[in-house]
Amino acid sequence: MKTSARTTILLLLPAVAIYVVLLALPLSTVLEQSFRVFTPGRIGSEAGASLTTENYSELFVPVYAHYFIRTYLLAFCASVIALIFAFPIAYYIARNASSMARKSWISALIGLLFLSSLVRIYAIQLTLGPVGILGPAMSFFGVNMSGGPYLNFVIVAGLLHYQIPMSILILIGAVLNLNPRLTEAAQALGASAFSSHRTVTLPLCIKGLISAFLVSMTLGVSAFAVPWILGQGRVLFISNLIYSRFGEVGNYPSGAAFSVAMIVLSLLLIFLMSRLTTLLDRT
Amino acid sequence: MNVLELKNVTKKYGEHVAVDGVCLDIEKGKVLSLLGPSGCGKTTTLRIIAGFTSHDSGIVEISGKNVGHLRPYERNVGLLFQDYALFPHLTVAQNVAYGMRYRGTPSSVIPSRIKQMLSLVRMSGMEGRYPAQLSGGQQQRVALARALATDPQIVLLDEPLSALDAKLRVELRIELKEILRSVDATTIVVTHDQEEALSLGDEVVVMQAGKIVQRGTPTQIYAAPADKFVAEFVGRSNWFHGATRDRFTGGVSSYITSEGAEIRAKSAQSEQCGRADLCIRPESIELVEEAAGAIAPDPERNVLTGVVFDVAPLGADVHVVIELPGKTRLLVIRKNIDRIPAVVPGQSVRAVFAASDVLLFSDRR
Numbered sequence: 262m263k264t265s266a267r268t269t270i271l272l273l274l275p276a277v278a279i280y281v282v283l284l285a286l287p288l289s290t291v292l293e294q295s296f297r298v299f300t301p302g303r304i305g306s307e308a309g310a311s312l313t314t315e316n317y318s319e320l321f322v323p324v325y326a327h328y329f330i331r332t333y334l335l336a337f338c339a340s341v342i343a344l345i346f347a348f349p350i351a352y353y354i355a356r357n358a359s360s361m362a363r364k365s366w367i368s369a370l371i372g373l374l375f376l377s378s379l380v381r382i383y384a385i386q387l388t389l390g391p392v393g394i395l396g397p398a399m400s401f402f403g404v405n406m407s408g409g410p411y412l413n414f415v416i417v418a419g420l421l422h423y424q425i426p427m428s429i430l431i432l433i434g435a436v437l438n439l440n441p442r443l444t445e446a447a448q449a450l451g452a453s454a455f456s457s458h459r460t461v462t463l464p465l466c467i468k469g470l471i472s473a474f475l476v477s478m479t480l481g482v483s484a485f486a487v488p489w490i491l492g493q494g495r496v497l498f499i500s501n502l503i504y505s506r507f508g509e510v511g512n513y514p515s516g517a518a519f520s521v522a523m524i525v526l527s528l529l530l531i532f533l534m535s536r537l538t539t540l541l542d543r544t
Numbered sequence: 545m546n547v548l549e550l551k552n553v554t555k556k557y558g559e560h561v562a563v564d565g566v567c568l569d570i571e572k573g574k575v576l577s578l579l580g581p582s583g584c585g586k587t588t589t590l591r592i593i594a595g596f597t598s599h600d601s602g603i604v605e606i607s608g609k610n611v612g613h614l615r616p617y618e619r620n621v622g623l624l625f626q627d628y629a630l631f632p633h634l635t636v637a638q639n640v641a642y643g644m645r646y647r648g649t650p651s652s653v654i655p656s657r658i659k660q661m662l663s664l665v666r667m668s669g670m671e672g673r674y675p676a677q678l679s680g681g682q683q684q685r686v687a688l689a690r691a692l693a694t695d696p697q698i699v700l701l702d703e704p705l706s707a708l709d710a711k712l713r714v715e716l717r718i719e720l721k722e723i724l725r726s727v728d729a730t731t732i733v734v735t736h737d738q739e740e741a742l743s744l745g746d747e748v749v750v751m752q753a754g755k756i757v758q759r760g761t762p763t764q765i766y767a768a769p770a771d772k773f774v775a776e777f778v779g780r781s782n783w784f785h786g787a788t789r790d791r792f793t794g795g796v797s798s799y800i801t802s803e804g805a806e807i808r809a810k811s812a813q814s815e816q817c818g819r820a821d822l823c824i825r826p827e828s829i830e831l832v833e834e835a836a837g838a839i840a841p842d843p844e845r846n847v848l849t850g851v852v853f854d855v856a857p858l859g860a861d862v863h864v865v866i867e868l869p870g871k872t873r874l875l876v877i878r879k880n881i882d883r884i885p886a887v888v889p890g891q892s893v894r895a896v897f898a899a900s901d902v903l904l905f906s907d908r909r
Contacts, residue, residue, distance in 0.1 A: 442629035448616040449594055449623040450694065451646030457617075460642075464633050542633075 336481025435469020
């Protein structure tokens with residue numbers, strides 16, 4: 262059936278309207294704000310404030326640049342660790358578990374994602390935090406529980422709480438798509454269990470691995486409550502900075518500039534990862 | 545010396561016995577077909593030999609060495625999977641080279657060996673292609689080259705031709721046989737396809753319910769099946785169930801079938817049979833029209849009168865179904881080149897077959 266151009270436009274109209282009102286408009290407001298001069302004491306920029314790029318040059322001030330580096334670095338570490346933990350579990354669930362066990366695993370993982378983020382965060386706080394049950398052990402080993410390195414570790418643990426179940430769910434799909442005969446073929450040809458996974462399973466799951474990594478990165482970079490609570494105010498992410506700009510200081514232009522920078526960085530990351538996928542994926 | 549020897553190998557899955565005391569041996573350079581319906585344990589047997597499934601009891605020996613405790617990659621067994629299992633992310637050349645890297649082929653030899661293997665399977669010039677760019681038949685050839693490249697002690701083929709269409713299957717079957725012979729590969733072909741089994745194998749082993757029922761040359765399996773199951777599974781057959789009525793000299797006995805017809809059978813075993821299953825291969829039956837006049841009586845010949853039910857000309861063969869009194873149907877296969885009577889449905893004909901063509905299986909029920 263052929264649809265005329267007019268019908269196509271009419272059919273697209275509702276979706277376009279929703280996108281304009283709910284996505285393009287708010288984003289353009291943010292973009293517009295990010296170029297305005299801010300007068301301290303106000304909430305948001307003055308109507309008709311003059312244009313400036315100062316909000317962006319502020320990003321390169323070491324203090325702020327550190328927020329970016331820390332956010333992306335910790336999210337990156339957590340995402341990589343999540344993949345390392347998630348892949349063998351996903352492989353086991355997809356390959357070795359009975360269909361009954363697989364169903365229970367998947368339900369449990371989805372259930373875990375439904376758990377309130379605050380519950381998870383306080384659970385970690387109660388385990389690894391200064392008054393947590395592991396506190397005495399940590400102080401026994403001489404770990405400074407208020408020091409930066411330890412707080413980074415606790416934040417990564419907090420991020421993993423989201424990322425591991427999510428990655429497992431994504432990777433189960435990738436492993437299920439893989440012909441189990443391929444691993445057997447590799448082993449029949451003399452590759453050890455480890456070699457067969459390295460040369461066959463991993464390269465063929467690369468799409469799933471990159472998707473899981475990107476989703477983990479997204480969850481990690483945009484984390485707000487995890488660093489907010491587990492960072493004890495000492496280690497904060499960009500999201501916390503943006504919140505304080507908007508909510509506490511009322512400096513909308515600066516908060517908007519941070520937000521735009523984050524969007525650009527994330528798009529760049531997605532672009533790089535998809536390039537990487539095309540390079541690595543030979544299937 | 546036998547390249548492979550299975551002694552009393554048994555594998556159970558819970559209560560289900562998948563492989564039940566299988567004894568099997570194969571000489572160097574021979575091709576053995578393992579034939580049976582799905583679920584008969586032939587694939588489990590293959591997986592036990594390859595090392596992917598562990599057996600519960602018995603001994604698996606390759607070249608006189610017990611390999612029961614060895615992992616698949618510690619045995620030198622070439623395996624061709626039903627779906628070929630080519631590595632989709634590697635080129636044809638990389639696929640063929642894969643096993644050589646692990647089996648210790650010197651890297652200086654690998655390129656020439658790839659060339660040699662690909663020319664063996666007539667895939668020269670395809671080195672740089674990916675499996676997705678190949679047809680089913682080509683993938684099969686590459687998979688075979690990959691399995692043979694490491695010079696395995698034994699080659700296992702799992703339903704090697706079942707994924708191909710009928711015409712290609714026949715072509716590749718002949719080529720496969722030629723390739724296996726040229727590299728002197730000791731081979732086990734696992735299949736449920738009797739044509740594949742009979743044409744590829746120097747010997748055929750028929751399995752049922754985890755047990756070996758018969759082992760013999762393809763001709764023996766077809767002409768002298770060990771039991772009713774083998775006769776039914778290999779080739780087409782017409783069956784009657786009957787009780788002995790008379791015994792004559794020369795090993796001929798006559799049976800009254802449950803439909804009331806009399807069939808004479810000549811067989812060495814007929815002496816012991818009280819009740820028996822009678823099997824007649826469709827190609828050993830002649831059709832004689834009513835118009836041809838009376839047939840001279842012969843104690844070693846059977847004549848059954850019936851009505852033609854269906855005539856199906858299938859190219860080289862013509863399948864004629866005759867309905868005998870009592871609604872029993874008889875399949876008759878004649879070569880199209882024979883001057884077969886131009887029978888039409890509804891016509892009355894006589895089905896004539898020799899008593900010695902009746903296979904007799906005593907009924908132990």
